[in-house]
Amino acid sequence: MQPRNMSMSGVVDLAAVKAAQEAKAKAEQARAQAARQGGTGAISPADLVIDVDEASFERDVLQRSAEVPVVIDFWAEWCQPCKQLSPVLERLAVEYGGRFLLAKIDVDANQLLMQQFGIQGIPAVFAVVAGQALPLFQGAAPETQIRETLDQLVQVAEQRFGLTGLSVDLDAEPGGPPVDTAAAAGPYDALLNAAAQALDAGDMGGAIQAYKNVLVDDPTNPEAKLGLAQAELIQRVQGLDAQQVRKEAADKPTDVPAQIAAADLDLVGGHVEDAFGRLIETVRRTAGEDRDAARLRLLELFEVVGAEDPRVTGARRALARALF
Secondary structure (H helix, E strand, O other), X not given: OOOOEXXXXXXXXXXXXXXXXXXXXXXXXXXXXXXXXXXXXXEOHHHXXXXXXXXXHHXXXXXXXXXXXXXXXXXXXXXXXXXXXXXXXXXXXXXXXXXXXXXXXXXXXXXXXXXXXXXXXXXXXXXXXXXXXXXXXXOXXXXXXXXXXXXXXXXHHHHHHOOOOOOEOOOOOOOOOOOOHHHOOOOOHHHHHHHHHXXXXXXXXXXXXXXXXXXXXXXXXXXXXXXXXXXXXXXXXXXXXXXXXXXXXXHOXXXXXXXXXXXXXXXXXXXXXXXXXHHHHHHHHOOHHHHHHHHHHHHHHHHHHOOOOHHHHHHHXXXXXXXX
């Protein structure tokens, strides 16, 4: 499984956002179900630090990264700096109380993972968030620097992907079973799964219809609202000549359809602030139906990025100033 890079200030990965939102919703449902059955759905502090190998990487790192950021400590027994760094990371994993999970990988026993992550020296620390890998630091860094990096990681994971971490119970038995998110099937899982399969197959029309079918009965369903916004965005940009669209937008700053199309491309390309700024400026300089068209498209793009993202919060304030 080849890791993918993710910038801490990076782009909107539509698939990652969708996977994270689905995992979060199912995890919350599972915890509620466990509580109704007399359990807590929480794990022991001892289970915040786990040993991972090539066989368990898919389950313990990639899958769990849809619910909680997973910090990976690449180490080896002979590595003296590792013996300085690892205890600090283990202590902080417990101190952060489930905001991240620490996965320890012995590079001597897991050469394939070492190669896939491009590890050149150890200790090396990576994170996986919503299935995406990003490097954090290499070497036995000072604890203050480690804390700053972890603070930024958990902030990005929560604001961009909605990952609030794991529930921890001081009285839970170590080694207890993790939350079974698959057991918490919701009433619309079949339709949502069909929509996801249509997305994977490139059938945007089928995905859009499936999400709309959910929203007919449950207009506030977060998975369906997010999925519909994503599918409609992807459908709009399919087949566009990006170079031509951007040229028309530059040549015709007052052409509202041209600005809207360019904003769609901006967002898909990860230029979130550019997309928002383009449409806010279009709202500011237009009136009537043109203004409404730009405003409505901006609201749709807010749905794609997510209401909790600070870029959306700032853009909403800027939109209000442009309107009033």
